[in-house]
Amino acid sequence: MEFILNFWVELGAWAQGLLYGWGLPEWAVNLISDIVGVLILVVIGIMAVLIFTPMERKVIARMQDRPGPNRVWPYGLLQALADAIKMLTKEDVIPTRADRALHMLAPLIVAIPALLVYAVLPWGPNIIGKDLNIGVLFIVAIASFHVIALIVAGWGSNNKYSLLSAFRVVNQLMAYEIPMVFCILSVVLFSKTMSTQGIVEAQTIPYFVIMPVAGMIFLISAMAEANRSPVDLLEADSEMVAGYMIEYSGMKFAMFFIAEYVNMFAAAIIISTLFLGGYKFFGLENAAPVLTPVIVFAKSAFVIFCMLWFRATFPRVRFDHLVGFAWKFMVPLAMVNLLLSALVVKIPVGSANVEPWVQGGVMLLSNLIIIAVTIFILNRAARKIEDAPALKRIVAVER
Amino acid sequence: MQVPLSWYLVVAAALFCIGLYGALSRRNAVAILMGVELMLNAVNINLLAFWRHVEIVRGMLSGQVFAMIVITVAAAEAAVGLALVIAVYRSRRTVNVEEVDLMKL
Amino acid sequence: MNATQVIFIILSAVALIGALGVVVSRNLFHAAIFLVLSFVGVAGYYVLLEAEFLAMIQILVYVGAISILIIFAIMLSRRLMSPEFKARNEQWLWALVAAAALFVVLVVVLLQVNWPVAQANVPDGTLVELGKAMVNPDQYLLVFEVASVLLLVALVGAVVIARER
Numbered sequence: 001m002e003f004i005l006n007f008w009v010e011l012g013a014w015a016q017g018l019l020y021g022w023g024l025p026e027w028a029v030n031l032i033s034d035i036v037g038v039l040i041l042v043v044i045g046i047m048a049v050l051i052f053t054p055m056e057r058k059v060i061a062r063m064q065d066r067p068g069p070n071r072v073w074p075y076g077l078l079q080a081l082a083d084a085i086k087m088l089t090k091e092d093v094i095p096t097r098a099d100r101a102l103h104m105l106a107p108l109i110v111a112i113p114a115l116l117v118y119a120v121l122p123w124g125p126n127i128i129g130k131d132l133n134i135g136v137l138f139i140v141a142i143a144s145f146h147v148i149a150l151i152v153a154g155w156g157s158n159n160k161y162s163l164l165s166a167f168r169v170v171n172q173l174m175a176y177e178i179p180m181v182f183c184i185l186s187v188v189l190f191s192k193t194m195s196t197q198g199i200v201e202a203q204t205i206p207y208f209v210i211m212p213v214a215g216m217i218f219l220i221s222a223m224a225e226a227n228r229s230p231v232d233l234l235e236a237d238s239e240m241v242a243g244y245m246i247e248y249s250g251m252k253f254a255m256f257f258i259a260e261y262v263n264m265f266a267a268a269i270i271i272s273t274l275f276l277g278g279y280k281f282f283g284l285e286n287a288a289p290v291l292t293p294v295i296v297f298a299k300s301a302f303v304i305f306c307m308l309w310f311r312a313t314f315p316r317v318r319f320d321h322l323v324g325f326a327w328k329f330m331v332p333l334a335m336v337n338l339l340l341s342a343l344v345v346k347i348p349v350g351s352a353n354v355e356p357w358v359q360g361g362v363m364l365l366s367n368l369i370i371i372a373v374t375i376f377i378l379n380r381a382a383r384k385i386e387d388a389p390a391l392k393r394i395v396a397v398e399r
Numbered sequence: 400m401q402v403p404l405s406w407y408l409v410v411a412a413a414l415f416c417i418g419l420y421g422a423l424s425r426r427n428a429v430a431i432l433m434g435v436e437l438m439l440n441a442v443n444i445n446l447l448a449f450w451r452h453v454e455i456v457r458g459m460l461s462g463q464v465f466a467m468i469v470i471t472v473a474a475a476e477a478a479v480g481l482a483l484v485i486a487v488y489r490s491r492r493t494v495n496v497e498e499v500d501l502m503k504l
Numbered sequence: 505m506n507a508t509q510v511i512f513i514i515l516s517a518v519a520l521i522g523a524l525g526v527v528v529s530r531n532l533f534h535a536a537i538f539l540v541l542s543f544v545g546v547a548g549y550y551v552l553l554e555a556e557f558l559a560m561i562q563i564l565v566y567v568g569a570i571s572i573l574i575i576f577a578i579m580l581s582r583r584l585m586s587p588e589f590k591a592r593n594e595q596w597l598w599a600l601v602a603a604a605a606l607f608v609v610l611v612v613v614l615l616q617v618n619w620p621v622a623q624a625n626v627p628d629g630t631l632v633e634l635g636k637a638m639v640n641p642d643q644y645l646l647v648f649e650v651a652s653v654l655l656l657v658a659l660v661g662a663v664v665i666a667r668e669r
Contacts, residue, residue, distance in 0.1 A: 027507075102533070133631060137560040144568025148540055151575055155533060163579070170572055177568075194631070402512045402552070404619040409611055410516050410549075414523055414542075416607040421527035423599035424592050429577050433526050433539050436570065440546045443562075451553045453620055460630075460637050464644050466558055470565050471651045475658035477570045481577040482666035488581040497593060 007290040008127050041118040041129055048265035049258050053080040056308050063312040087257075090250040095158050098247065102156030107248065107255035110149040113142045114262040121269050122197045124279050124292035135196035136184050139270060140177070143225060146263070147173045150244055153256070157247035165244045168319060175326035176224040182334035183218040186211060186341040187274050190359075200278030208275040210360040213367045214337050215275045217330050219306070222267040224326070227260060228307055264307065265300065272299035333374065340366045407448035414441035428484045428494045432477060439473045512552060519545030530591045532578050540571045557631055 012033070019029045054069060054077050061068025069076035094103055119129035120138055132138055147170055154166020188194055190210070191202035208215040245256050272278060276299050279285050279292040317325070344363045414437055421434030443466045450462020488494055522542025529535045543566040550559035637643045 099531075099533070102537070105537075132556070134557055134560055137557070137564070141560045141563040141568065144564055147572060148567060148575075151572065152537065155575075155579070167576075167579075170576070174569075174572070401508050403621070405614055405617075406512065407549075407553075408614050410519070412607055412610040412614065413520060414546075416603040416610075417520070417523040417527055419606065420599050420603035421523075423602070424596035425527070426591060426593045427532060429574060429581070430526075430532060430535060430591070433535060433574060436539065436566075436574075437523050437526060437542065440543065440566075443558075444546060444549055447550060447553045447555050447558065451555070455554070455630075458633075460634055460643075463555055463558060463630075463634055464637065464647065466555070467561065468647055468651050470558075470561060471655060474565050474570055475654055477573055478658050478662040479665070481573050482662035484577055485580055485666045494581045 008124060008293070009289070037129060042115055045115050045118050045262045045265065046258065049261040050080045052261055052265060052304060053083065054078070055304075056311075059305065059308045060312045063309070084254065087250055087254040090253075092250045092252070093247070095247050098158040099156045102152050103247070104252075106149060106153035106156055107252040107259075110146070110153065110259040111255050111262070113145045113149065114259045114266060116142050117266040117270070120196050121266070122200055122273060122278055123296050124289055125197075125285060126289075127292065128197055131195055131197045133193070133195045133198075136188060136194050136199070136274070139196075140181055140184065143180075144177060146225075153248075154244040157244070159246055162244050162246050165246075169244060171323055172227075172319075172326075173225060175323050176221045176330075179217050179326065179330040179334040180221040180225065182331070182338050183214040183221070184274065186214045186334075186338050189338070189341045189345050190363075196273055196278075200273055200280060203277045203280060204356050205360045206275065206277040206280075210363045211275075211337065211341065211367055212364075213333065213370055214341075215271075217334050217337070218275065219271060219303075221326075221330070222271060223307055223310065224322075226263045226267050228264065228311060264304065268300035268303040268307070269296065271303050272296065276303070333370070336370060337367070340370070404448055404452045407444060411441045411444040411448070414438075414444065426495050426497060428487070428496050429481070431496065432480050432484070435480075436473060436477065439469060443469055508552070511548075515545050515548040515552065518542075519549070533575070536571065536575050536578060539574065540567055543567050543571065554630075557634065 015036075016029060016033055019032060024032075057079065058068040058076060069079045072078045072082045094100060117139055120132055120135040122128045122131075150169045150173075151166050154162045154169065157163075187199060187207055190207065191199045193199065193202065245253060248256060273296075278299075279295050281295045284295065285292050341363060344359055344366065418434045418437030418441060421437060422431050423434075425431055425434065446462050446466045446469070450460075450466075454460070454462050484494060487499060491499060493499065519542050522538045522540075522545055525538030526535045526542065529538060543562065547559045547562040547567075550556070550562060638648045639645055
């Protein structure tokens with residue numbers, strides 16, 4: 001029974017015992033177990049693509065009252081496999097005057113940062129690739145590496161639309177990285193550690209309940225970083241004709257596709273780790289640690305469902321509105337949230353033991369006050385626009 | 400056992416000299432800035448190598464703080480330098496540093 | 505020749521090949537990509553030197569911001585890669601001689617000194633100590649504040665200089 005409850009850890013220990021039994025020296029056992037761990041993480045990342053591609057199309061289709069893909073096997077669940085076979089059999093085209101080296105380099109370095117993030121995500125109390133003590137900083141640094149890959153893709157295609165899309169990529173991704181980092185800093189202030197496993201362990205109450213403002217800002221920023229609708233101007237057909245991916249076909253396009261979905265899944269797991277409590281579920285992770293990967297999957301599936309819900313519901317945002325929203329609205333809001341969390345964490349330092357739910361309650365109250373003040377300011381601004389004399393003249397002429 | 404200090408210093412010297420050659424022998428202003436960034440990286444490696452081998456036993460942190468400030472200053476200098484390059488390009492239509500010689504005698 | 509030294513040699517190769525690619529390549533965009541490679545190699549060095557926070561800061565600031573700045577400057581000030589636009593100026597030979605001479609002098613001096621040997625174990629909690637040192641008035645608070653003012657000045661200055669008239 002103990003073996004079943006602790007299944008994943010026992011499996012790892014048994015496999016290592018097997019390798020020791022074959023007479024391998026210690027460095028070889030460590031090397032082999034590291035390589036097997038890397039392979040498992042890469043397979044999990046790519047399985048995410050296979051699972052979430054048909055899930056996205058079915059869910060969005062049901063929201064739009066149509067069946068979605070339903071030809072490939074029952075209920076169309078193997079659609080991703082059919083897409084992969086289609087993409088593998090396409091001709092591989094490189095434009096004549098494009099930079100061959102850069103054109104072929106870009107799909108490679110797009111997929112690498114997306115998969116690197118999986119090394120620091122916790123799947124259980126002892127199941128993690130490597131528990132760095134700067135885990136979330138690693139995630140932010142790798143997210144900023146993603147931008148270079150997209151610029152190389154845009155430049156290497158010798159296409160003006162591709163280049164223009166690369167400019168817009170940099171603009172959007174850099175603008176939305178800043179609110180993301182501020183929200184991560186608020187979480188780190190509360191949990192007093194930067195390692196992802198430490199953040200999960202410190203969440204007696206999930207941080208989304210304590211800081212809903214930071215949670216929503218992080219969700220929107222993560223969606224913008226992953227180029228998801230409603231902020232996916234860079235790859236929408238009616239906007240930029242697939243943007244930086246115009247000149248790619250066949251397996252290279254599949255690499256961009258895979259990189260986007262792997263990124264989305266990684267963002268969902270990061271959100272569930274930082275804000276929804278990771279692998280914790282009311283004490284279930286202590287009773288039966290075998291279920292912790294299932295809990296992580298369930299929470300990230302819920303977050304991905306929310307992302308798909310946003311995609312099916314909202315129309316696309318215009319680019320200058322998009323970037324203005326990031327700089328003028330989300331950065332000040334995230335900064336105010338950071339200041340408040342610093343105050344809430346540091347002020348009762350004299351009296352050493354403050355109950356976590358007292359701190360959480362004060363933070364939640366201050367967040368609700370922030371939301372109320374923001375809505376009040378936006379209402380006043382909207383009323384000022386409505387009362388503008390120019391608008392009244394236009395409305396009068398129409399009547 | 401581990402990597403000795405002199406190896407780090409030799410590699411940092413090599414990076415510095417390559418950056419120096421790049422900054423002295425290129426025509427394009429952006430390429431000169433890239434050489435300067437290489438030199439700053441070499442200085443950072445030097446600082447951190449000394450911190451690891453000498454300071455960390457005494458619990459001092461000045462190597463890491465110094466390296467962080469050098470990175471900050473490099474970011475500020477790259478921003479202002481590239482803004483200057485863009486401004487010069489807009490008014491003179493060139494990034495060749497040999498053609499920006501109005502103040503020469 | 506243990507594993508750490510092998511990793512050091514691999515990282516040196518990455519950083520030095522990147523640096524050579526920057527100063528030698530004629531196509532400026534290729535030079536920028538080689539610069540990114542060199543930065544990643546140097547970040548690997550920082551991890552080897554037990555300064556992992558600085559390695560992440562290096563990737564975040566250099567690769568994530570400065571490289572993008574350089575690539576934007578290349579894209580916005582493009583001279584079309586015309587063949588008569590030489591990459592090197594007339595004094596490249598003297599620059600090569602000077603750089604090589606400096607390298608030889610530095611290496612000769614370095615190898616003659618008796619360097620201290622590193623202690624094997626690193627005290628834990630360096631990250632917390634670093635954070636505390638940056639806001640401690642007896643340690644590095646002034647440097648921290650001056651650096652933030654410097655960044656503000658650079659931000660405003662860059663925007664003003666590069667503005668459209």
